[in-house]
Amino acid sequence: MASSAAVESPPLRISPAARRGGLKANERRIGWLFLVPALLAFAGVIALPFVRALGIAFTRNDLRTPVPRFIGFDNFKTILASPEIMGSFVTTAIYVTAATAFTLVLGLAWALILNQPFRGRTALRAASLIPWVLPSTVTAFVWGWIFNSRYGVLNAGLIELGLIDRQQAWLSDATGAMTAVVVTKVWLSIPLFMSFFLAGLQSLDREQVDAARVDGAGNFAILRDHILPHLRPVVLVVIVLGLIGNLQHFDTIYALTSGGPVRATTVLSIEVFRRAFDQWDLGLASAVGLLWVATIMPAAYFYLRHLLRGV
């Protein structure tokens, strides 16, 4: 083996004719051919609408101007001058931070629990995926009923426990509404995060953990010194995916609060939808949409770099 490894094989020569028409070239062409449907779909569904939206962002295009009129950066100036729209960036930041952080912590905690050996673990793991399987609008309606001021389970439970004396309108209070949309999104996302962490935990070296226990390490020390370092790449991916997903999120927020009360839960996705399809100001909606995309880009960049480098 050693001697054969020492002999260097000559570099493989490919004749120019083979490059043009040989087996390798054929494979390359077929490869491109296979890419064509995906490229067409990408162009039709993503690239063209994006370029079109880019163009519309620089036009006035509303009910009074059905034929778009170029107005340069006016829509962006309107955004900067509008406390309402700028407020939706702040609301988005609050929502994304809260939803990502709580999902991360609770998803990890749930994964650690489900990683322990106990009777019924498999059934509980399967049941944990239910929120992920349910259509998100169904989830929104379920939580909408839970938080409903007149018939909601939450009010009934709290009154029963004597914690409140009369029904509270959770969804009509700025803090309550934000809490409700965050709780709903966290409940929806925990299974996904939990699955990532659970997969990561399967490759954790049990002997290392057992050795640490023999050395006197407690649960928190094992989590801090062994589990979290081991899960670091998973945590990074999960955070980036969580940020992207929460920045894009729309359906449960719209179904629960429609961005209200007042504008307490008007995140960027709701802002774009309402500007475009309630007020029919497509130019301004596209401009907000572009800025929204810009907020997603850093997270998307880190995620793609991670995917490509495998780091």
Add this chain to the structure above:
Amino acid sequence: MAIFNRRQFGALAAAGAASLAIRPAAAQAGQMNFMSFSYAEEPNKPFVVSMIDKFKTTSGVTVEPLATAWGDTQRNVMLRQRSRTLPDSVQLQDRWLPSMAALPEIVDLDTLLGRPAIEAALAPTALGLGRVGGKQIGIPLISGSVGMVANSEVLAKAGVSKIPETLAEFRTALIAVRDKVPNSVPFAMATKNPASIPLDVLLIYWAFGARMIDEAGEVHVASAEGKAAMDFIAGLMKDRLVAPEIDRPDSRRLFAQGNAAFYFDPPVARTFARSFSGRGPAADAFVVPMKTPVLKAGDVPRSVEWGHIVTLFNTPANRDRNGPGAKWISHILSDAVQTTFPLEVGGLPVTKSGRAAPVVQNDPFLKAWAEVTVATGKHEIGIWDNSPELSTILSEETQAALLGQKTASAAADSMQARMKASMAKRG
């Protein structure tokens, strides 16, 4: 698995192309569709189906109903316009017409049916419904006004024996209901949906003698009277006389099920009460049309003009005076529809002959409705083509006052500034 050779495939493709090419002709021959929010409302669906069935019998034209939720109708029409899939015909709320009038595909019915024919058919008070910028862009299907209804059974439980006439009496009645009817919403005012809030706020503004936007486009929401109205509204929430999270469908259910004493609605209130109470026509006994409470005795109670409009778009079905679209409009104006559909759904007929029919003249509910809603006015927000933005502003600022995020005065001032900017932008 069927495998076609080239010739067979070519023949199939040609047949497909031919079927697409003859679609307009097929449409003209006897098919069209009708997007309707009444069709999406469970209590009203059978009446729409009946209207369509009668049309099929008399004209041979098949109408395919397309359901759309009331609150989504404008959005659905706009999206279909962008994707060039507009329906042949659509049911609209009268106050949406100014924003819809900008659509180039909308048919001017004066040119399709002739102005004299329309004027001959419609009652004088219904002539303005469906007319925007000198064009008849829709024909009214039913008409009426938005006023207040009281639930006499709830008032009896609360010990209120007299329908309130002034705002002070109204407030006293609300307090009685709150205190004596557990878990009720005394006044089921719309507090949730930007599509519903403006109407209720407008009526309260009018009760205080305030205006929102005048005919010249001047904004007046922060006048002294306007601020007093906003203060009154905020006070209702503070004292738990109105409730958050209420949209019109919630109001109707609460009212029908004995959990609300008052709310604003057109005469369709009766149909919803019959359906949602589960008592059918027996529910008529507790639905009492009343005058909108006024600031002081002697003031004129006001209500908002209201109607459902049927509009045609420039599709193959509507390009010909003898086509399905023109026949559909004629059917809507016929006595067969006007002496049934408006009464079933809850509204007045729009034609002269419909209103003169004994069945309409003898309807006690409609008669009472007409007696209490004498002074009607146009929706001061809905008549503007930027009404979606104005409605959003009004709703957001009203909610801010209701939830205590702003004082009533600050909310009115903020509303004034934002509405002025919106009106200035429209030019």
